Amino acid sequence: MTAAGVLFGLAAVSAALCVVGMLVERRRFRNAVLGGTAVALLLAGTVAGLTRLDMAVVDVATALLATLLIVCVLILTGFLLVNGVVMMRREGRRPGNLLSLLAGLACLAIVVLVPLTVVVDNRFLTTLTYVALLLAAWFGFLLCSLVAYAFVYGRVGVRPGVDFVVVLGSGLVRGAVPPLLAARLDRAVALWERERERGGAPMLVTSGGRGPDEPVAEAVAMADYLVDRGVPSERILREDRSRTTRENLVFSRALMTERLPGHRCVVVTNDFHAFRAALTARRAGVNGQVVGSPTARYYRPSATLREFVAILAEHPVLNGVICLALVLLGVTVGLDR
Template sequence: MIAFAPAAALFVFFCLSVREDRRRFRNAVLLGLTFVSLALGLLARIAHLPSTLALFLVVAVFLVPALGVVALACFLVANGVTMVRKEGGGLGNLLSLLAGLAIFGVLGLALVTALSGSVKLAWMTAMVVLIAAYVAFLFLCFLAYAYLYGRIKVRGDVDYVVMLGSGLVGGDRVPPLLASRLRKGKQIYEAQRARGGAAPVLLPSGGKGSDEKVPEARAMADWLIAEGVPAEHIRLEDRSRTTEENLSLSAAIMTEGKPGYRCVVVTNNFHAFRAAMMARKAGVNGQVLGSPTAAYFWPSATIREFAAVFMEHRGVNLAVCGSLLALGLVLTLVVH
């Protein structure tokens, strides 16, 4: 059972890290490494497995990922076309399309290399594939842990429900994306009151953009009041311009109102894990919950969130990618 020792150790580290704080990106990486180590352990023992189980393992480890990459590329391209048709051609809306085309590009490069028989090109391709594999591994870690983090339930009463703002329609109206957050916050508020708890303060957070007539927090509060929430149960944070400011300024308001406060922060599901990481840095005492998002919007939004997390850890990530690039160039020169 020595083959499974690394997976067991990594799983223990993962559990301890989650227990310490659920809002760390290292939890996602530890989860991914646990599954990789488990797969390697199973492969090391494949000769001792029943033939049916061994065949299933080989298919699961090699064939499924290979077919999955092609299927994913097709899905991302199709989703990118849908995004452009429904949301326009901004860079943020093109992310799923660009990701799908990038996957096809790497697959095409691998095919050309295999057909050419060039050793030099093979080293260059291996370098590109390794960098792509590293980024893909981190993305899958992010995706898997973000899904697990999204399963968090509110336990016990909270003192505040913070709802992060987003852009307004026409300068003063709440769009569907933001309404989803407000609806989720209102559900938490109503559920706590229904079980006999004290009404939490609803804290919409968002300042006034250059193209907006009112602060986002004011429009959010008006939406909540129109939905039946008493105005006295709402407090505004109307100075923030970014998510980081949403959280830090809201934390200051909550600390002033109740130093030992407990809260939940509400945003959309694609943004929940990254917002949780920022909440940790801002010293917010609470977890982040996600509200539903239109299915077609989710892939590009998730890729954008991952790209932001990747760059937040750019020191390590760029060092790894740079090392792989340098290794590939050195090997290419040696072969040449």
């Protein structure tokens, strides 16, 4: 069997495992990695298959692929830098708002390093470039896999028959519901009304405690927002103790279980946060799908990067070992040049 055939076979296996994983439990990051691996192997198999063509065709195809890759990297670098500046101007200079800018600067460093290594014959610079490229390739692969799988997960429709619609809090602004949280609540009301039209009688659960700078608990302000939009107060459960997403889900699950054991729910958050919330919901034992509400376009890139970093931080040992192996590989290859 040719190298291309082997790669295509491995791609089919990865794709099959991804599909099986989605059927068994959609809320797993490994499904995203398997799907990304299938695509990467498929592309590698396609490139390997080009070797059977005329060398002139191979040279043209290689040049086109290299040009496309360079253009994509340059566009991505510029986009991240611009978005980073926009985020700072609109949202402030908190660490979480700087991720787009930092990612853009990292891409810019690689864009500068690669041609500089070709021009300057320096072993340290060459080694640094190999290490940077390997780490960038790994994190880029994981990020692309996450974004693609989260997109697919977010397009799965909510099955009818839910007993509760849970809305995760995201912070108040001077005691009022800000646009980000309002989008979650509006989506929750739409789901609640749709379920009622189908003959169901779901309850809404507002989840969020009181922060040090908030006059009331998020759950209370969120419930007031829902009541102002026509939701009867008695159809709302208020979970007002939580401080984190995990506590949102754990405490809300306790409230729902107390009222209706064996329930099924749908959890509402913003679209950029939906998949990580789904991962947390699985670990918290919540029987429900997580759906996202729309987010401002300028806010989404930085928020997605923040979610990506948070998911990586949940597996520090595995990611640390992989990064260390890539660094050692880059150093070994670089010193041999």
